[in-house]
Amino acid sequence: MKHSDFYIDLEFLGPAGFRWRCTDVGTRTVVAIQLDDDDPNWYRGPPYVAKEVVFDEHEIERCHLTDEEAIRAAIHEADTSELPGYPNDFVNHMMRARFEEPGAPYPHKGVLRFDRCTPDGEILHPYASSKDGARWIVRLYLPFQRTSSDMPERDFIALPIATAADVRARPNGQSETRSAVTDQRNTHHP
Structure with a gap:
């Protein structure tokens, strides 16, 4: 994703595949809470009970809107990376x-x-x-x-x-x- 794709309340997949909700958009970062609980009270705010985490420009590039986009990106990375694998x-x-x-x-x-x-x-x-x-x-x-x-x-x-x-x-x-x-x-x- 690009920084310009983010807005408050946008739900997205982070680099590790967890679901997040954007809570703020800065000039080069976004802030989000992880959606890892069934109780919606964790996600009321601001201020939020759930910990807000900053995503910098490197992490933003590795975020996706859907599981399908994340899988396609992982396949593309594996197919095009010239970095050797790790034993x-x-x-x-x-x-x-x-x-x-x-x-x-x-x-x-x-x-x-x-x-x-x-x-x-x-x-x-x-x-x-x-x-x-x-x-x-x-x-x-x-x-x-x-x-x-x-x-x-x-x-x-x-x-x-x-x-x-x-x-x-x-x-x-x-x-x-x-x-x-x-x-x-x-x-x-x-």
């Missing part, structure tokens, strides 16, 4: 790492929302975090290399968010790319 064993590893983090929970969950692109074109998929002394380390999966790595959070968030064009333009020379990620990972900041 089942590593998906299992990523989910366990994210939900079984030892110690304090990671306070910057937004860092894990977007793949990033290194200057030499490698795509980095963040899946979890760990603490190294006073700094956070982002745990990464490199889908084209089918390997994992890590990088200081500070270095990771400085990289641009990966786009479909970055995926298409990714170079085939993997040895150069691997050394660039390793160099960034080993960079220490005070």
Whole structure:
């Protein structure tokens, strides 16, 4: 969907397939409540008893009006994406790492929302975090290399968010790319 498609009281499907109702439209975001209860009293407002959630421009693009539109979009994405799939064993590893983090929970969950692109074109998929002394380390999966790595959070968030064009333009020379990620990972900041 586009930002201009939204209006107050519009019902739509969010990126994970749950049904939502728009409660406000901002200049680049929309706010909505999830329709997950049979009792209509949860949805009276404003103010609402149900928690209002902000959808940014990236999430808005992944919203749909109907189940059919969502299914068509998922099929199109699977048919046209040049990003390699994720092996089942590593998906299992990523989910366990994210939900079984030892110690304090990671306070910057937004860092894990977007793949990033290194200057030499490698795509980095963040899946979890760990603490190294006073700094956070982002745990990464490199889908084209089918390997994992890590990088200081500070270095990771400085990289641009990966786009479909970055995926298409990714170079085939993997040895150069691997050394660039390793160099960034080993960079220490005070």
